Amino acid sequence: MANFYTDNPDLEFQFSHPLMEKIVCLKEQGFSDFGKYDYAPKDAADAIDSYHRVMEVFGEICADVLDANAAQVDETGVKCSNGKVTYAPGTVENQDVLIKAGMYGMSLPREYGGLNFSIVPYIMAAELTARADASFSNIWGLQDCAETINEFGSQDIKDEFLPRIFKGASCSMDLTEPDAGSDLQSATLKATWSEEKGMWLLNGVKRFITNGCADIKLVLARSEEGTKDGRGLSYFVHDRAWGGVTVRRVENKMGIKGSPTCELAFKDAPAKIVGERRLGLIKYVMSLMNSARLGIGAQSVGISEAAYRAAFKYAQEREQFGHPIIEFPAVYQMLSNMKARLQASRAVLYETGRFVDLTKAYASIMAKEKLSPQQRGEYKLYSRNADMLTPILKLFSSEYCNRDTYDAIQIHGGSGYMKEYQVERLYRDARITSIYEGTSQLQVVAAIRYVTSGAYSQLLKEYNSDCSMGQFSTLAGKLSDGICELDRIVDFCNSKSKSFIDYHSRALVEMAGNLILSHLLIKEAQRNSDMKASAELFTAQALASNASHSLFIMNFTEENVSSIERNYSSKCEQDVGC
Amino acid sequence: MRVVVLAKQVPDTRTVTKDAMTPEGTVNRAALDAIFNPEDLYALEQALRLKESNGCEVIVLTMGPERATQILKDSLFRGADHVILLSDSRFAGADTLATSYALATAIGKLSPDLVLAGRQAIDGDTAQVGPQIAQELSIPQITYATEISLADNCTIRVKRAIERGSEIVESSLPALVTVTSSAARPRSANARSVMRYKNFTAFEKWSVDTIGGDLNRYGSAGSPTKVRNIENIVFTAKESKVVNPDDASLENLITELIADHTIA
Numbered sequence: 001m002a003n004f005y006t007d008n009p010d011l012e013f014q015f016s017h018p019l020m021e022k023i024v025c026l027k028e029q030g031f032s033d034f035g036k037y038d039y040a041p042k043d044a045a046d047a048i049d050s051y052h053r054v055m056e057v058f059g060e061i062c063a064d065v066l067d068a069n070a071a072q073v074d075e076t077g078v079k080c081s082n083g084k085v086t087y088a089p090g091t092v093e094n095q096d097v098l099i100k101a102g103m104y105g106m107s108l109p110r111e112y113g114g115l116n117f118s119i120v121p122y123i124m125a126a127e128l129t130a131r132a133d134a135s136f137s138n139i140w141g142l143q144d145c146a147e148t149i150n151e152f153g154s155q156d157i158k159d160e161f162l163p164r165i166f167k168g169a170s171c172s173m174d175l176t177e178p179d180a181g182s183d184l185q186s187a188t189l190k191a192t193w194s195e196e197k198g199m200w201l202l203n204g205v206k207r208f209i210t211n212g213c214a215d216i217k218l219v220l221a222r223s224e225e226g227t228k229d230g231r232g233l234s235y236f237v238h239d240r241a242w243g244g245v246t247v248r249r250v251e252n253k254m255g256i257k258g259s260p261t262c263e264l265a266f267k268d269a270p271a272k273i274v275g276e277r278r279l280g281l282i283k284y285v286m287s288l289m290n291s292a293r294l295g296i297g298a299q300s301v302g303i304s305e306a307a308y309r310a311a312f313k314y315a316q317e318r319e320q321f322g323h324p325i326i327e328f329p330a331v332y333q334m335l336s337n338m339k340a341r342l343q344a345s346r347a348v349l350y351e352t353g354r355f356v357d358l359t360k361a362y363a364s365i366m367a368k369e370k371l372s373p374q375q376r377g378e379y380k381l382y383s384r385n386a387d388m389l390t391p392i393l394k395l396f397s398s399e400y401c402n403r404d405t406y407d408a409i410q411i412h413g414g415s416g417y418m419k420e421y422q423v424e425r426l427y428r429d430a431r432i433t434s435i436y437e438g439t440s441q442l443q444v445v446a447a448i449r450y451v452t453s454g455a456y457s458q459l460l461k462e463y464n465s466d467c468s469m470g471q472f473s474t475l476a477g478k479l480s481d482g483i484c485e486l487d488r489i490v491d492f493c494n495s496k497s498k499s500f501i502d503y504h505s506r507a508l509v510e511m512a513g514n515l516i517l518s519h520l521l522i523k524e525a526q527r528n529s530d531m532k533a534s535a536e537l538f539t540a541q542a543l544a545s546n547a548s549h550s551l552f553i554m555n556f557t558e559e560n561v562s563s564i565e566r567n568y569s570s571k572c573e574q575d576v577g578c
Numbered sequence: 579m580r581v582v583v584l585a586k587q588v589p590d591t592r593t594v595t596k597d598a599m600t601p602e603g604t605v606n607r608a609a610l611d612a613i614f615n616p617e618d619l620y621a622l623e624q625a626l627r628l629k630e631s632n633g634c635e636v637i638v639l640t641m642g643p644e645r646a647t648q649i650l651k652d653s654l655f656r657g658a659d660h661v662i663l664l665s666d667s668r669f670a671g672a673d674t675l676a677t678s679y680a681l682a683t684a685i686g687k688l689s690p691d692l693v694l695a696g697r698q699a700i701d702g703d704t705a706q707v708g709p710q711i712a713q714e715l716s717i718p719q720i721t722y723a724t725e726i727s728l729a730d731n732c733t734i735r736v737k738r739a740i741e742r743g744s745e746i747v748e749s750s751l752p753a754l755v756t757v758t759s760s761a762a763r764p765r766s767a768n769a770r771s772v773m774r775y776k777n778f779t780a781f782e783k784w785s786v787d788t789i790g791g792d793l794n795r796y797g798s799a800g801s802p803t804k805v806r807n808i809e810n811i812v813f814t815a816k817e818s819k820v821v822n823p824d825d826a827s828l829e830n831l832i833t834e835l836i837a838d839h840t841i842a
Contacts, residue, residue, distance in 0.1 A: 102769040
C-alpha cells in the first residue's frame with residue numbers, strides 16, 4: 001500500500017529536530033492530560049511516537065484515497081445551483097474518510113475533541129494532503145479557523161463551535177470583498193447589533209471565499225459605523241444553520257478546482273462576535289493570516305514534492321537516443337535544482353512551524369500564569385522569529401512551487417502539456433499559491449523591514465555560527481561573506497530614498513531569504529547526510545543569485561528608479577484617472 | 579447485539595517476488611509481508627457500520643500464531659471493541675474443515691447474533707471457511723454480501739452480488755455473512771485509537787483448553803485434505819502477436835485458436 005509519509009524519510013526526520021522535545025513539553029504543559037484521556041502521552045518521546053504513528057495513517061489515506069480521487073475531483077470541479085454548492089464525489093469521500101480517522105481538530109485541545117498535536121505534525125498533514133490534492137488541502141486546512149476561535153473566542157463560543165469542528169464541520173474565513181483584496185482595511189460588509197435578536201446582523205458581499213459554503217464561517221465586518229480603516233473592523237462567527245448567507249456563484253478557476261471559491265451575499269445574517277470589537281483585522285485576522293500563510297507554505301511544499309516525484313519517475317522511464325532521459329545533464333540539472341528548492345522550502349516550512357509552535361505554547365501558558373523572565377525572553381525571540389520567517393516561507397515556497405511544476409512539465413516534454421499527466425494539474429494548482437493569502441509582493445512588504453532593520457542579518461549570524469563547525473565550515477565561511485555582502489547592500493540602500501528601497505525591496509528580501517534557506521539546509525545536512533547535495537547546490541546558487549542582485553542594486557541608481565516611478569505614476573493619472 | 583468478525587493474517591500475495599515459493603513448493607512466508615486479509619477488512623467495516631447505526635459490540639477473532647496479534651491491534655485501531663487470538667499448537671496442519679471446526683467452537687463460546695467474514699483469504703483462495711462454520715453452527719449463511727443492515731431486531735437484510743446484478747435477501751439471526759471487496763471501502767485506523775492502543779499487549783488468548791471440543795477434529799488429525807504435491811508453475815512469455823481491431827483479424831484469430839485447441 002502506498003504511503004506518502006513513510007515513502008518520504010525527510011518528513012520523519014523533522015520529528016528528530018532538537019527543538020521537538022521542548023515543543024512537545026510546552027504543548028503538553030506537564031503532561032497533565034495523561035490519565036485524564038486514554039490517548040494522551042505520558043512524556044515527550046511518547047507524544048512524538050504518536051505523531052509518527054498518526055502520520056503513518058494520514059500518509060496512507062493521502063496516497064490511497066486523496067491522491068486516487070484527485071484527477072476526478074479536478075475534472076468534476078464544484079457545482080453551484082440555487083445557492084447550493086456541490087463538491088466533487090471524491091472530495092466528499094476524502095472528507096468522510098478523514099472524519100472517520102479522527103483527523104479534524106488536530107491541534108485543538110483534548111477537551112474539545114482535538115488531538116492536541118503541535119503545529120509541526122499539523123503542517124506535515126497539510127503538506128501530505130497537498131501532495132495528493134491541493135484543492136482538498138484548502139478545505140481540510142480551513143480547520144485553522146478553529147485555532148482562531150480557540151485563541152480569541154469566549155468560552156461560550158469555544159464550547160459551541162469547537163467540538164463540531166472535530167466532528168468534521170467545515171469552515172471558511174470570509175475576508176475578501178470586491179473592493180477589499182490586498183487592502184483588507186477597506187472592507188465594508190456591515191455588522192449591526194440587533195437588540196431584538198440579541199445578535200449581530202451582517203449585510204454585504206464577500207468575494208473569492210474559499211469553501212464559502214462552509215458550516216462555520218469567520219467573517220470580517222465593519223462594526224463601527226462611520227469608520228473607514230482597520231480599526232473599525234471586528235470578527236464574527238456565523239453558523240450556516242442561522243441562515244442569511246447565499247452563495248451567489250462559484251468561480252470557474254484555472255486550478256484547485258475541487259475547492260469552491262464563492263461569492264456570498266449576506267442579508268441580515270445573524271452572527272456572534274469573536275473576541276473584542278475593533279480588533280478584527282488588526283489582531284485576529286493578522287493571526288489567522290499568519291497560520292494561513294504557514295498553510296500555503298505547506299501546500300506549496302506538497303505540490304513541489306508531487307511535481308518532483310512525477311518528473312523524476314518520468315525521466316527514469318522515458319527513453320530517447322537509446323537512454324533514459326534522466327541520464328542527460330540537461331534533465332538531471334533540472335531535477336537536482338527542483339530537489340534543492342524543494343528541500344530548502346521544506347526546511348524553512350518546519351523551522352517556521354517550530355517557532356510558531358513555541359510562540360503559541362508560551363502564549364497559551366501566558367493566558368493562565370505569568371511567565372518567568374527567561375520564558376518571556378524566549379517568547380519574544382520565538383515570536384519575532386516566527387514573524388520574520390513567515391513571509392520568507394510564503395514567498396519562497398510558493399514561487400518555488402510554481403517553478404518546480406513548470407520544470408516538471410518541461411521534463412515531461414509534450415506529454416506534460418496533456419491532461420492525461422498529473423503535472424498538468426499540478427502546474428495549474430501551483431499558480432494560486434503565490435497569489436492568495438497575501439501575494440508574493442505583499443510578503444515582500446511584510447519582510448522588507450526586517451532586511452533594512454538588520455533583523456534578518458542578526459538571525460543569519462546566529463545560524464552561521466551554528467554551521468561554522470564540522471564538515472560544512474567552508475560553506476559556512478562563504479555564507480558568512482554573503483551575510484557581510486547583504487549588510488553592505490542594506491547600508492547602501494538605507495542611505496538612499498524610500499522609493500529606492502521600495503523599488504529594490506524584492507531583490508533585498510530575496511537576498512536575505514536565499515541566505516536563510518541556505519543556512520537551514522546546511523543545518524539539516526549536519527544531521528542528515530541525504531541533504532548534503534541539495535545544501536551545496538542551493539548555497540552555490542543562492543550566493544550567485546545574491547551577487548547578481550547586489551550588482552543590480554549598486555548599478556541601478558536613484559535616478560533610474562525615479563524615471564520608472566515617474567513613468568508609471570504619470571501613466572496612471574492619464575490612463576486610469578486615479 | 580454482538581457481532582463477531584473473523585479475520586486472518588495472510589502473506590501479501592499481491593506483491594509476489596521470485597522467492598515467494600520455497601524450493602519445496604510451499605509459500606515462503608518469510609519473504610512476504612503479513613497483512614490483514616483484504617476481504618476481512620470489508621467484513622470489519624460492515625460490522626463497524628452496524629455499530630454506528632445500531633450500537634452493537636464488535637469482536638474480532640483470529641486463529642493463528644502469536645504474530646497474528648498484529649491484525650488484532652489493527653482491528654482495535656479501526657474501532658473493534660474486543661479482540662481474541664485463538665492459538666494452539668494442536669491446531670497445526672489444519673485444513674479448512676479443521677479450521678472451521680476450531681473457529682465454530684470458539685464462536686460458540688461467544689454466542690454472537692451475527693458472524694461476519696471476508697469472502698475468502700488471498701493465500702488459500704478457497705472461500706470455504708465461512709460457509710463451513712455456518713454449517714457447523716447450524717445457522718443460515720449469506721455469501722457475497724455488499725451491504726448489511728438490520729431489518730428489525732432479529733432479522734438481517736443483506737444485499738449480495740450475483741451475476742448480472744444484485745439481490746436483497748433477509749435472514750433470521752444468528753447468521754453468518756461473508757463480505758466481498760465490492761462492499762464499502764474499509765475505514766482507516768482512527769488517530770485516537772492508534773494512540774490509545776499503540777502499546778497494547780494484553781490480548782485475550784484462547785487455546786483448545788479454553789474452547790473445549792473434540793480433539794480429533796483439530797489440526798492435522800481433523801483434516802481430510804492431504805496435499806500430495808505442489809508444483810511451482812513458471813509462466814514464460816512467448817512471442818506476442820498483434821491483432822488488428824477489425825472483423826477479419828478477429829475471425830482469423832478465432833480460427834487459429836480453435837485449430838490449436840486453445841478454445842473449443
